[in-house]
Amino acid sequence: MGSEIPQVHMFFFPFMAHGHMIPTVDMAKLFATRGVMTTIVTTPHNASFFTKTIKRSKESGIDIGIKTLKFPTVEAGLPEGCENADLIPTSQDESSDMVRKFFMATFMLQEPLEQLLQECKPDCLVADMFFPWATDAANKFGIPRLVFHGTSFFSLCASECIRLYEPHKKVQSDSEPFVVPNLPGDIKLTKKQLPDYVKQDAETDFTKMVKASKESELRSYGVVVNSFYELEDTYADCYRNIFGRKAWHIGPVSLCNRATEDKAERGKKSAIDEHECLKWLDSKEPNSVVYICFGSMANFTSAQLKEIAMALEASEQQFIWVVRKQKNNEEEEDWLPEGFEKRMEGKGLIIRGWAPQVLILDHEAVGGFVTHCGWNSTLEGVSAGVPMVTWPVFAEQFYNEKLVTQVLKIGVGVGAQQWVRTVGDFVKREAIEKAVKEIMKSDRAEEMRNRTKALAEAAKRAIAKGGSSYSDLNALIEELSLHRH
Ligand code: UDP
Numbered sequence: 001m002g003s004e005i006p007q008v009h010m011f012f013f014p015f016m017a018h019g020h021m022i023p024t025v026d027m028a029k030l031f032a033t034r035g036v037m038t039t040i041v042t043t044p045h046n047a048s049f050f051t052k053t054i055k056r057s058k059e060s061g062i063d064i065g066i067k068t069l070k071f072p073t074v075e076a077g078l079p080e081g082c083e084n085a086d087l088i089p090t091s092q093d094e095s096s097d098m099v100r101k102f103f104m105a106t107f108m109l110q111e112p113l114e115q116l117l118q119e120c121k122p123d124c125l126v127a128d129m130f131f132p133w134a135t136d137a138a139n140k141f142g143i144p145r146l147v148f149h150g151t152s153f154f155s156l157c158a159s160e161c162i163r164l165y166e167p168h169k170k171v172q173s174d175s176e177p178f179v180v181p182n183l184p185g186d187i188k189l190t191k192k193q194l195p196d197y198v199k200q201d202a203e204t205d206f207t208k209m210v211k212a213s214k215e216s217e218l219r220s221y222g223v224v225v226n227s228f229y230e231l232e233d234t235y236a237d238c239y240r241n242i243f244g245r246k247a248w249h250i251g252p253v254s255l256c257n258r259a260t261e262d263k264a265e266r267g268k269k270s271a272i273d274e275h276e277c278l279k280w281l282d283s284k285e286p287n288s289v290v291y292i293c294f295g296s297m298a299n300f301t302s303a304q305l306k307e308i309a310m311a312l313e314a315s316e317q318q319f320i321w322v323v324r325k326q327k328n329n330e331e332e333e334d335w336l337p338e339g340f341e342k343r344m345e346g347k348g349l350i351i352r353g354w355a356p357q358v359l360i361l362d363h364e365a366v367g368g369f370v371t372h373c374g375w376n377s378t379l380e381g382v383s384a385g386v387p388m389v390t391w392p393v394f395a396e397q398f399y400n401e402k403l404v405t406q407v408l409k410i411g412v413g414v415g416a417q418q419w420v421r422t423v424g425d426f427v428k429r430e431a432i433e434k435a436v437k438e439i440m441k442s443d444r445a446e447e448m449r450n451r452t453k454a455l456a457e458a459a460k461r462a463i464a465k466g467g468s469s470y471s472d473l474n475a476l477i478e479e480l481s482l483h484r485h
Helices: 018-033 051-059 092-107 110-120 134-140 153-165 205-218 233-242 260-264 274-282 302-315 357-361 375-383 397-407 429-441 443-463 468-483
Strands: 009-013 037-042 064-068 124-128 145-148 222-225 247-249 289-293 318-323 348-352 366-371 388-390 411-413
Touching (some): 009 018, 009 110, 018 037, 018 051, 018 064, 018 124, 018 375, 018 468, 037 110, 051 064, 051 260, 110 134, 134 145, 134 205, 153 222, 153 397, 233 247, 247 468, 260 274, 274 318, 274 348, 289 357, 289 429, 302 318, 357 366, 366 375, 375 397, 375 443, 388 397, 388 429, 397 411, 429 443
Parallel strands (some): 009 037, 009 124, 037 064, 124 145, 145 222, 222 247, 289 318, 289 366, 318 348, 366 388
16 A cells, blocks of 8 residues: 555454454454554453464564453353353353353453553454444444454345344244245255254343344444455345445455465464374375364264264275364273274374364365365365365354355255254264265266366455455455545
C-alpha cells in the first residue's frame, strides 16, 4: 500500500478453540503482509500456541502484536487452566454444564476487551461469531466490527435457510430427508444431522447465545470468510445477494504458510518431528497414503477407534492416522487391535496427539483424506488437491459434507447419520473400508482427484496478486482505511 495512506490497525479476537485460532493467526499474517498493523487478542494460555509463529513472522519482517486478557476460569466455575475448548472436560454428566461455563467465561471478557479497545483505538475489530457482545463493544468506540465464523459460504447459507424456513419442523421423523428450502443445489438433510441447538424447541443458554450471535452479526459491519470465490461462487453470491450480507472472501488463509516450519507448526506442537514425518512420506509413491484426522475437538470412543483400525487394515492402504488419545505409560490401549502396530509397520503411521496437518496434506504421497469436515480441514484438503472421505461429527460439519460430496463432487460420505457433539455417530468398519477404497483406488477416484487438483490450482490463483481473494482483501483494507476518517 502507498505510504500516503495511514496504516490501518486491526484487532483479531478469535474464539478459544484451535479451529478458530489457527485461521485467525493466518488471517492476521495475511493482513500484516499487506501493510496492516495487526494485533491478536487472546488469553495467556492460548497465546502460547502461536508465540513461535509470531516470532518467525517477525524475523521475516511481518509484525503481529499480541494482547492478552485473563480468562476468568475460576470465576466461571471452570477448572483452572481450562482456557481452550479442547480442554473442557468431556465426561458425559458434566460436559454440557462445562460448555455453558466456558461460554459464561467468554462473556466476562467484554469489559476487559472494551478497556483494550479504549486504550489502543484500533480501526477495526474482527471478532468471532461466538462473541455476540463484540458488536456493541466496538460500537461504543465507533469501531467497525467484522464477524468471523470460520466456515464456508455454503454452510452460512444452509444454516440461514434452516433458521429462516425451519424445514425440519415439517418432517414426520428424524431420518426423513428434506430439501433445504431456497438453498441452490437441491441439498437434502435430515433432522438427525442438524445441530442440537437448531432442533431444540426449549430455550437454553446456548440457543440464546446463537440467537444473540445472529443479531449481532446483522448489526455488524460485515463478515470475513475463509474461502475463495471459485470454490463456491453460487453460495458466495447467495450469501451476499439473497441474504444481504456484506462479506469479503480472503482464503484459503492456510496458503500463507509456505515454509516447512510454518506448515508444521500451526496450533499445538506436533507430536511427531516434522522431518521424521516427511522422511516417512518421502519413501512412499505419489497418492498412495490416506491421511485420517478429525480435527481438534472430535473425541471418538475406543470402540470407534478400533473399528477404524480394522477398516484401515482391511483396506490395504498405507495411512497416517491421527488419534487424539494419548498413550498412558505402559497401559494397554484398549482401542488397538492386537498386534496392529506390528503388522502395520512401515505401512501405517499413528500419530498420538497433534499432527502437522498441512505439511502432511501437501505432500505428494498423500492421496486421500478422511476428515470430519471441519471447515479448516476441508479447505486444507481442497488446497492440497486431495479427495476426501467425509465423516461429519458435530458443529456445521454435516453441511460442509454436502458441499464436498454433492456440490463439488470431490469426496464420498462414510455414512455418518447423526449429529453428536464431539463423539459422533458410530460408523461400521465395512463402510469405512469401502469409502477409503473409493477415494484411493476406484474408477471414480481419478475423477475426484482431477477435480480436487483443479480446485487446488484455483485456490492458489485466488490468493495470488490479482486473484479473487487477493482483490477482496485489498478492497476490505481500502474500505477500512477510508472508514477511519
Ligand atoms: N490440526 C492440526 N493437527 C491436528 C489436528 C488439527 O494441525 O492434529 C489443525 C487443522 O489443520 C485445522 C485445525 O487444526 O487447521 C482444525 O480445524 P477444523 O475446522 O478442521 O476442525 P475443528 O478442530 O474446529 O473441529
